[in-house]
Amino acid sequence: MDISQLLEGLNDPQRQAVTAHSGQTLVLAGPGSGKTRVLTYRAAYLVLAEGVRPYHILAVTFTNKAAREMGARLEKLLGEDDAKALWLGTFHAVCARLLRREVEYLPVKDNFVIFDADDQDNLTKRAIRDLRLDEKLYRPTAMHAAISTAKNNLILPKEYPSRTYRDEVVGRIYTRYQDLLVESNGVDFDDLLLYAVQILQDNPRLQEKYGTRFEQVLVDEFQDTNLAQYRLLRLLTTVHHNLFVVGDEDQSIYRWRGADYRNVLRFEEDYPRCQKILLEQNYRSTQTVLDAARAVIDHNTNRTPKRLFSDRGLGERITLYEAVDDHAEAAYVVDTIQQQVASGTARRADFAVMYRTNAQSRLLEEAFLQAGVPYRLVGAQRFYGRREVKDLIAYLRLVQNPSDEISLERVINVPPRGIGDKALVGLQLAAQGAGLSAGEVAMDLGRKGPDSTFWKGLGGRAAVSLADFGLKLASWRAQAASFSLPELFDKIVTDINYQPYIDDGSDEGNDRWGNVEELRRLSFEYSGVENGLTAFLETLALVSDQDTLPEQADAPTLLTLHADKGLEFGQVFIVGLDENLMPHSRSLDDPEEMAEERRLFYVGLTRARNRLFLVRADQRTTYGGYESSISSRFLRDIPEALLNHISSRYGRKSSFSGSGRESRTGREARKDRASRWDGDDQSTPSRRQPAAYAPSRPVTPNRPTPAPTTIQPRPVPVVQKYHSNLRVRHPVWGEGLVIDSRILDNEEMVDVLFESVGFKRLLASLAKLDIIN
DNA sequence: GCGTTACATATTTTT
DNA sequence: TATGTAACGC
Numbered sequence A: 001m002d003i004s005q006l007l008e009g010l011n012d013p014q015r016q017a018v019t020a021h022s023g024q025t026l027v028l029a030g031p032g033s034g035k036t037r038v039l040t041y042r043a044a045y046l047v048l049a050e051g052v053r054p055y056h057i058l059a060v061t062f063t064n065k066a067a068r069e070m071g072a073r074l075e076k077l078l079g080e081d082d083a084k085a086l087w088l089g090t091f092h093a094v095c096a097r098l099l100r101r102e103v104e105y106l107p108v109k110d111n112f113v114i115f116d117a118d119d120q121d122n123l124t125k126r127a128i129r130d131l132r133l134d135e136k137l138y139r140p141t142a143m144h145a146a147i148s149t150a151k152n153n154l155i156l157p158k159e160y161p162s163r164t165y166r167d168e169v170v171g172r173i174y175t176r177y178q179d180l181l182v183e184s185n186g187v188d189f190d191d192l193l194l195y196a197v198q199i200l201q202d203n204p205r206l207q208e209k210y211g212t213r214f215e216q217v218l219v220d221e222f223q224d225t226n227l228a229q230y231r232l233l234r235l236l237t238t239v240h241h242n243l244f245v246v247g248d249e250d251q252s253i254y255r256w257r258g259a260d261y262r263n264v265l266r267f268e269e270d271y272p273r274c275q276k277i278l279l280e281q282n283y284r285s286t287q288t289v290l291d292a293a294r295a296v297i298d299h300n301t302n303r304t305p306k307r308l309f310s311d312r313g314l315g316e317r318i319t320l321y322e323a324v325d326d327h328a329e330a331a332y333v334v335d336t337i338q339q340q341v342a343s344g345t346a347r348r349a350d351f352a353v354m355y356r357t358n359a360q361s362r363l364l365e366e367a368f369l370q371a372g373v374p375y376r377l378v379g380a381q382r383f384y385g386r387r388e389v390k391d392l393i394a395y396l397r398l399v400q401n402p403s404d405e406i407s408l409e410r411v412i413n414v415p416p417r418g419i420g421d422k423a424l425v426g427l428q429l430a431a432q433g434a435g436l437s438a439g440e441v442a443m444d445l446g447r448k449g450p451d452s453t454f455w456k457g458l459g460g461r462a463a464v465s466l467a468d469f470g471l472k473l474a475s476w477r478a479q480a481a482s483f484s485l486p487e488l489f490d491k492i493v494t495d496i497n498y499q500p501y502i503d504d505g506s507d508e509g510n511d512r513w514g515n516v517e518e519l520r521r522l523s524f525e526y527s528g529v530e531n532g533l534t535a536f537l538e539t540l541a542l543v544s545d546q547d548t549l550p551e552q553a554d555a556p557t558l559l560t561l562h563a564d565k566g567l568e569f570g571q572v573f574i575v576g577l578d579e580n581l582m583p584h585s586r587s588l589d590d591p592e593e594m595a596e597e598r599r600l601f602y603v604g605l606t607r608a609r610n611r612l613f614l615v616r617a618d619q620r621t622t623y624g625g626y627e628s629s630i631s632s633r634f635l636r637d638i639p640e641a642l643l644n645h646i647s648s649r650y651g652r653k654s655s656f657s658g659s660g661r662e663s664r665t666g667r668e669a670r671k672d673r674a675s676r677w678d679g680d681d682q683s684t685p686s687r688r689q690p691a692a693y694a695p696s697r698p699v700t701p702n703r704p705t706p707a708p709t710t711i712q713p714r715p716v717p718v719v720q721k722y723h724s725n726l727r728v729r730h731p732v733w734g735e736g737l738v739i740d741s742r743i744l745d746n747e748e749m750v751d752v753l754f755e756s757v758g759f760k761r762l763l764a765s766l767a768k769l770d771i772i773n
Numbered sequence B: 001g002c003g004t005t006a007c008a009t010a011t012t013t014t015t
Numbered sequence C: 001t002a003t004g005t006a007a008c009g010c
Helices: A003-008 A012-018 A035-048 A064-078 A080-085 A091-101 A117-130 A140-152 A165-183 A189-202 A204-213 A227-236 A262-270 A287-297 A326-342 A358-371 A387-400 A405-411 A421-434 A438-451 A460-480 A485-495 A498-502 A507-526 A532-542 A591-605 A653-657 A666-677
Strands: A024-029 A057-061 A087-090 A113-115 A186-188 A216-219 A243-247 A275-279 A318-325 A351-355 A557-560 A569-574 A608-621 A626-628 A643-647 A727-730 A734-744 A747-754 A758-763
Touching: A003 A012, A003 A035, A012 A035, A012 A275, A024 A035, A024 A262, A035 A057, A035 A064, A035 A216, A035 A243, A057 A064, A057 A091, A064 A080, A064 A087, A087 A091, A091 A189, A091 A227, A091 A532, A113 A117, A113 A189, A113 A532, A117 A140, A117 A165, A117 A186, A117 A405, A140 A165, A140 A189, A140 A227, A165 A186, A186 A189, A189 A204, A189 A227, A204 A227, A216 A227, A227 A262, A287 A318, A287 A591, A287 A608, A318 A326, A318 A734, A326 A358, A326 A569, A326 A608, A326 A734, A326 A747, A351 A358, A358 A557, A387 A405, A387 A460, A387 A485, A387 A498, A387 A507, A387 A532, A405 A438, A421 A438, A421 A460, A438 A460, A460 A485, A485 A498, A485 A507, A485 A532, A498 A507, A507 A532, A569 A591, A727 A747
Parallel strands: A024 A243, A024 A275, A057 A087, A057 A216, A113 A186, A216 A243, A318 A608, A318 A643, A351 A557, A351 A569, A569 A608
Antiparallel strands: A608 A626, A727 A734, A734 A747, A747 A758
């Protein structure tokens, strides 16, 4: 690849960044300003123009997906061999790789496993129980959050401050947690970073080794680095001091994970001679989108103000839709998408629907499902969080590392084999006494039977069950080396007789088995690989939500505002723009948190290329009944001139709340709705797991084209002819889609979105609307 | 040891 | 809602 060719397509600041002289470079890149491109070209430039060997370059991205994309681009620019030689990955993946190589410096053995969020919570629980503390008072999630924060800030158990009694307790839990983790031969997410920093810090030789190796270090999403990551970067650049970082304070949204956007400022302080480059031209969005985004973000202080500009023209106004409730909100989203798809103005894949909390996806999913519109959902938990998947991964982890106490506890009695609490505690005590892990003791029982020194202490019945389990584990371990990964997988599944256990013949059972088969399929990718089991488990532990997106599916994407980082879509819906949701209630009393909510909204806004739909609802279902909600403060910051305001509400709040609707309790309303779903079983797709890394719930179009949406008439409270999702024809305005319908003062009011004139509110008794089948 | 039931209890974001 | 856990009966 020719260098001048490479640089040709860049604007001035971009080129300046790509060709910057060695040393430290800080690129502040607004959304859509070609940040990823700059990063990729920088790496290519270093190789092609500066003669740096790819082997000497380290590039760190925020997600595995970003890493893959960058890798693919580099392959095109440099060729496969050179692209593969580069170290490229997330902080966590890079650290895992480093720790595997330098395991001798760690307190764990080389077959260590990586503990995911779930394991961490379980481990925290155990630590709390071990210390006989009250779980109600010291909630495992909160305790773990504290531990995680400490680790991200490089605070070790013994250094944990004990200013208050509570801190002192947290410190004790942290200590116990870490002991348990090491005993389990495990490393948690945060340890990956912490250990990497520690061993580099403590071993000048290692520092020199990697410092020499990495002549050039490139970092993406720098605003979301935490202290451990920042320190790591410093440690890795002690020899060559070549650090090229790209970021944007305005897009820092991971504070709760320890990220500190002030690292951007710190960078300038720590490297006074650094070059600072601003990328302000936006190639993604219309000016309207940018103006709105800017109006929102300009309320934040402590930032380098940027004036984003676009030459894409003004574009369309932003639609602000205020729905009656969250069901109507979801219906509006689906209707709008369907309508545009039907009229050919957009493809399904052009759309994204974003929300603040995962819980919000449910109603949306139901609405999509009911309308027969396929969708793809970002969220790893959907597949990897499933019980059957976790079970089998736990078995694999035990094979890899029998000391893994958490996995052992998880599966020692799955499927039930007569090992209850008592037997388990007995086993653990025996293990403790012998200075072994429970898994090792079980294996000893299995191999030696009644001759085992542990046999007597456990009492006949329990010992038999434990020995049976231990024998299986021992045999898998013995075979692991000679078996391919899928063979091992099959052996385990057969030996434990797993299928009848999870597949009871029901639809759900079928799905569960489908997930097992999917996991098996994934294991094939590691069948020929050296240390396939290790690699497989590591990949599983480090997959991110974004990584689970099926690539090409013509379907709208549903995702949280956090997961949208780095992505872009033709048209973006942001739903739930209500106080307490966006901004989230947890952020109200902390200005820093509030600023972050604002950034989160800003990031969402700037994902849109062409159109933005901001959506909210007057009432929402919370975990009980209905609650009224009010408009998000962020909406007020967007100039009216940019907005096209649509509301499906009736009159002002006062008249609305006095209406007959109010007399219906939330419960009744929900029942009413529930019955709409009933009898519709046909259209509920079986939830079989689709393609690799695809989430399980999302029901991407693994089902053939959806059957035409059959709408059950709503159980009629009064006489109501229309309801949402119905297609209607008007003599003048033509075809449209009913968004909502209400009985008010014995009149039916219908909201219709017409293809010709857009939104109209009609009285059913007056308007001549025909229902189209 | 296992399965059922009632009850309470929580609800942000994720590498 | 939905998830986990404590208590109970087999």
